[in-house]
Amino acid sequence: MDSLTIALLLLFGLLFLVAEVIFIPGTTVVGLVGFALLAAGVWFGYRDLGSNTGHILLVSSLAAIGLLVYIGLRPKNLARVALNDVHNSHVRDARLPDVQPGATGRTLSALRPAGTVLFEENRREVTTRGEFVPAGTEVRVLRIEQNRIVVESIG
Known part of the structure; x- marks a missing residue:
């Protein structure tokens, strides 16, 4: 060669x-x-x-x-x-919800059967037990099932 x-x-x-x-x-x-x-x-x-x-x-x-x-x-x-950025944010843990059963809020969208509710200043995705709830209705949290918040309308 x-x-x-x-x-x-x-x-x-x-x-x-x-x-x-x-x-x-x-x-x-x-x-x-x-x-x-x-x-x-x-x-x-x-x-x-x-x-x-x-x-x-x-x-x-x-x-x-x-x-x-x-x-x-x-x-x-x-x-x-190399990755040098430090991420200090956190993820809400569904096992430790910030919305407790009995808490009340107002629907921002119609719940058919799922939608958005405003609890104090926190927006959360929620579901009902199957009923439809119009927007602007007061709702109460019934229970939290794994990662779902189940609500019912008040009155």
Whole structure:
């Protein structure tokens, strides 16, 4: 194999490793292909160009890989691809409802049999036991079934 082919194997191996470490970290396939190309380039360098050239190719490839890993794994570079945002919001737990049985509210939409009710300042999706309730009607919470609030109209 000629020296141009060996140089291209080494070059593409390094390019694949650059892509793996810097641009698409965590894919592994691109990194394995890059490592295989580098290993093939070094092996052909030993076989076709002699042991002295093979040693030079091996040492320079290892140095390039070490520099690439050092540059790619610096905290500043990792911060570009890592998730650093902290989410402090919360989800209402249906097991601990903020609307208790017996609470009253006013329908914002018609309940046919489901719709929206305003409890104090909280809008909640509710259902009835099957009856239709027009908008603007006062309702009372009968019970809470898993994640559903069941209401009835008052009067």
